[in-house]
Amino acid sequence: MEDEVDRIVDAWRRERPDLDPAPLHVFSRISRLARHLELARRAAFAARGLEPWSFDVLSALRRAGAPYELTPGVLMSQTLVSSGTMTNRVDRLVAAGLVERHGHPGDRRVVVVRLTDPGVAAVDAAMADLLDRESALLAALDKGEPAVLTTALRDLLRPFDGD
Incomplete structure (x- = not known):
């Protein structure tokens, strides 16, 4: 065909x-x-009122596990953006009520970004929706083909990922 x-x-x-x-x-x-x-x-x-960049930040926080917080530096490394870009993104997410900033309990000089309850709800709903849509994209494959494709793509990407 x-x-x-x-x-x-x-x-x-x-x-x-x-x-x-x-x-x-x-x-x-x-x-x-x-x-x-x-x-x-x-x-x-x-569908959840998010942009791809906001999902990236929220999902990094969500993957961190409870209490769903990271420093801006860790967020920068996980989302591959500059300090100024991350500051802008966090500011926008704070204004939307999806994250909050606070001082680290052990060192008040360190700022921590934490998901709010609405932030957890938004990223969880967006992730569930995303996985439904991605599963639909894979629906044309036979049962074992996603695993074969995963291996081939991993091998193809290895030189770029530094592994």
């Missing part, structure tokens, strides 16, 4: 027989799938 990527690869083979467009079979499909994933993520987050 031919798809759009097959037609693109065939066209490149016809137009540039000196090139091997075989990598397009993988990467064009990954690119197209990434677009569908991005749309699903945005829809899951928007």
